[in-house]
Amino acid sequence: MTIIMMLLVLLAVVLLVGDIRRTLIIKPIFSVFKKVLPPLSKTEREAMEAGDTWWDGDLFSGKPDWQKLLSISKPELSAEEQAFMDNQVKTLLAMLDDYEIVQQQNDLPKPVWEYLGQQGFFSLIIPKQYGGLEFSAIANSAIVSAIASRSLSAAVTVMVPNSLGPGELLMHYGTEEQKQRWLPGLANGTEVPCFALTGPQAGSDAGAIPDTGVVCKGIHNGEEVLGVRLNFAKRYITLAPVATVVGLAFKLSDPDGLIGSDTNPGITCALIPAEHPGIEIGKRHNPLSLAFMNGTVYGNDVFIPIDWIIGGPDYAGRGWRMLVECLSAGRGISLPALASATGHLSARMTGAYSYVRRQFGLPIGQFEGVQEAMARIGGLTYSLEAVRKMTAGALDLGTSPSVVTAIAKYHMTEMGRQVINDAMDIHAGRGIQLGPKNYLGHHYMGIPISITVEGANILTRNLMIFGQGATRCHPYVLKEMEAAANPNPDEGLRQFDQLLSQHVLFATGNVASSLFMGLTGSRFASAPVSGETKRYYQHLSRFSRGLAMCADFSMLVLGGDLKRKEMISARLGDVLSHLYMASAVLKHYEDDGRQQGDLPLVHYAMQRHLNEIGKAFAGLFNNFPNRFVGRIMKLCVFPLGNHFAPASDTIINQVADMLMTPSVVRERLTHLCFVGDNQDDPTGLMEQAFIAMYNIKDIERKLKGAQRSGVLPVKLATDELMRLALENNVISAVEAEQLSQAYALAADAIGVDEFDTERSLAGQQQHTHDAA
Structure with missing residues (x-):
C-alpha cells in the first residue's frame, strides 16, 4: 500500500509540477511532434x-x-438588388440568344457588351463611391445564376470582373490613387479587366510560376524612375482578348535591394494597361466551343513603374496571400452560381420534357428508370441551391471561409456535372442535336470548364x-x-x-x-x-x-x-x-x-x-x-x-412526380431558371407544351377509359383516335381542340433542329424541325 501511495505521489508530482512535466513528458512529445509535422512551403503557409x-x-x-446556425438571418436580396434582377437582368436575358452567341458569332453581340457596361454588370462588387453597384455576395450569385441559365458565355463574361481580378484586388489592397485611376472605368465598362496568373508551366502550383520581374531603374514617360522589368507568358486568361487592363502575377526579385533588404520578395501582383509597350495580347483560345473571351498574354522586357504594383511597393512579395484571400471569396460565388444554374435549368426542363415526351403511350417520366435519374436532378438541385445560399450568405457576414468556399466549388461543380449528365440521358437524342432548340448542349460542354478553373477539382x-x-x-x-x-x-x-x-x-x-x-x-x-x-x-x-x-x-x-x-x-x-x-x-x-x-x-x-x-x-x-x-x-x-x-x-x-407537376414547389426549386415568354424560345416552348399536356390529363383519362371499356379501339394514331372519340361523344369539340393544340405544341417542343446537308456547323440558320 505504501509503495502504491508513493507511486501515486510521484505520478502527481510529474503531472502537476510544470517544469518536471515539461522536462519528462512534454519535451519528448514536442520533439516527436515537430518531426512528424508536415513541412509547409511559404505558399502553402500563406494559403x-x-x-x-x-x-x-x-x-x-x-x-x-x-x-447558432439557424439563428443566422436568411440570405435575401435588398430592394435595390431585387429591382436590378427584375429590370436589368430580365432585359439582358431577353437580349441573349445563346445559339447565335456560340454557334454563329462566337462572341456576345455588340449591343450586349454595351448594355453590360452601361448597366453596371461589371461593377457588382465595386463600391458606390467609385461608380459601382456594391451589391451583396448573394445578389452577385443570383445574378450570375440567372444569366447562366440563359447563356453560360454571357455569365462567364459577367462573373470574371466580379470575381478574382483587378477590381477585387484593388478594392482590398490598392492604393487610393490606384482605386481612383481604375475603379470608375471598371465600373462603367470602359475598362475591361483580365487577370493573368496561369502559365504553361504553372497551374495549380502557382508558386512555381516562371514569370519574372526584376526591380531596377528604367525610362517611363521620358523620365528615369524606379520600376520592375517583366518577362512573362500566360494562357487560359478569361477576357484577355478584349482586355484594356491586365492584372499580372509574377515572381519579383530585387537583387540590388532597391526597395528593401529582401532580395527575393516573391509573388507580386501589378496592374498594367493592355496598350503598354511590350504587352502583347495573344491569340484566342476556344474553350469547348463556348463563346466567352479567353486567350493568351505575353510580355517581353516590359518596364513598369514601381507604383503599378497593386498596393504599391509595400505590397511587393505579398501577391500570393492577396490572391488566395480574394480567391477564397470569389470561389464561393462564381462557379457555384454556374452549377446552381445548371440545376435550375435541368430540373425545370427535364421535368417538363419527361411529361411531354411519350413512349408506349405513357410520359417517359412515369418509367422508374427515368424517375431515378429525375430524382437525382431534383435532389441535387435542392442541395445546390441550399449550398449556394449558405455560402454566399457567409461571405455577406463579413467572413472569408476558405475551406467552405473550396467545398462549395468542388462539390457543386461535381453535382452540376451529375445533374447535366442525367438531364442529357433523359433527353437522349433531343439533347445531343445542337441548334436553336437545344437548351442543354452548351451547359453540357461548359461543365468541364467549371471543373477545371479556380483550382482543378482533383487538387481541391x-x-x-x-x-x-x-x-x-x-x-x-x-x-x-x-x-x-x-x-x-x-x-x-x-x-x-x-x-x-x-x-x-x-x-x-x-x-x-x-x-x-x-x-x-x-x-x-x-x-x-x-x-x-x-x-x-x-x-x-x-x-x-x-x-x-x-x-x-x-x-x-x-x-x-x-x-x-x-x-x-x-x-x-x-x-x-x-x-x-x-x-x-x-x-x-x-x-x-x-x-x-x-x-x-x-x-x-x-x-x-x-x-x-x-x-x-x-x-x-x-x-x-x-x-x-x-x-x-x-x-x-x-x-x-x-x-x-x-x-x-x-x-x-415523389421527387420525380414533383418535377412533372406544375406547383409552387417546382417554381421554388427552379426560381432562377430563365423561361421564355413565348414559343420562339426553346425553354418557353417546352414549358408551354408541358402546361398544355398537363392540362389535358383528364381528357386523356377519358380516352383511356373508353379504350379499356371497348368504346374506342386501342393503338390508334392520335388524329384517328380523336375523330372516333368525337363521333362516340367521348369528348366534346372543345376538348378535341384542346387535345389537338396540346399535341401540336408537344410535337414542336420535342422536335430537334435540322440543317441543310451541305453546310458549315457554324453560321447556319435553322431549316426545319423534326418532331420525332
Missing part, C-alpha cells in the same frame, strides 16, 4: 493562413451549435479541403504548429504544454462520444427542431464527433505522411464536405419556412449526404495504412454497422 473559419470550424469541433478534393480544414478548423492543431515554429524554444514548449492537455481531453471526449452515439443511434444527441428533420441533426452531430476523432487519429498516426496520402485526406475531406452541405440543406429548409411540399427533396438530399458520409468513412477505415487503428476508428464510429442508405424508391417517385 493556410488566408481566409477565416466559419461553420466548418463548428463541424470540425465535434460539437456543432445548430441553434485531395489536397485543399481537408489539408486546410484539418489545420484551420481544428481547435488546437494550428496553435500547436505555431508553438512548434516559435523561435524561442522554451516559450514554444510552454505553449505546447498548455495546448496538449486540452487536445488530449478533446480527443478523449470525441472517442467516448463517437462510441456512445454509435451505440445509441444518435438518439440522445440534441436537435434544435422536432418533426421529420430532427433525426438528421442528430446524425450530423454524431458524424461531426466521428470526423474530429478520425482527424486526430490520422494526424497522430500518419503525421507528415498524411499530406502525401491524398486519398485518405480526400475521404476525410468528403466527410467534412457532406457535413457542411447537409447543414446547408437543413438551414435552407428552415429559412424557407419548413415548407411541407419540399420534404421529399429534403429527405432525398439529406439521405444522400448521410450515405456519402458513410461511404467516405468506410473508405477511410478500409484503407487506413495502420490496419489496427483503422479498425479502432471503425468500431467507434460504426459499432453496430453502417446503415445509412440512399433515398428509398418511394422518395424517388
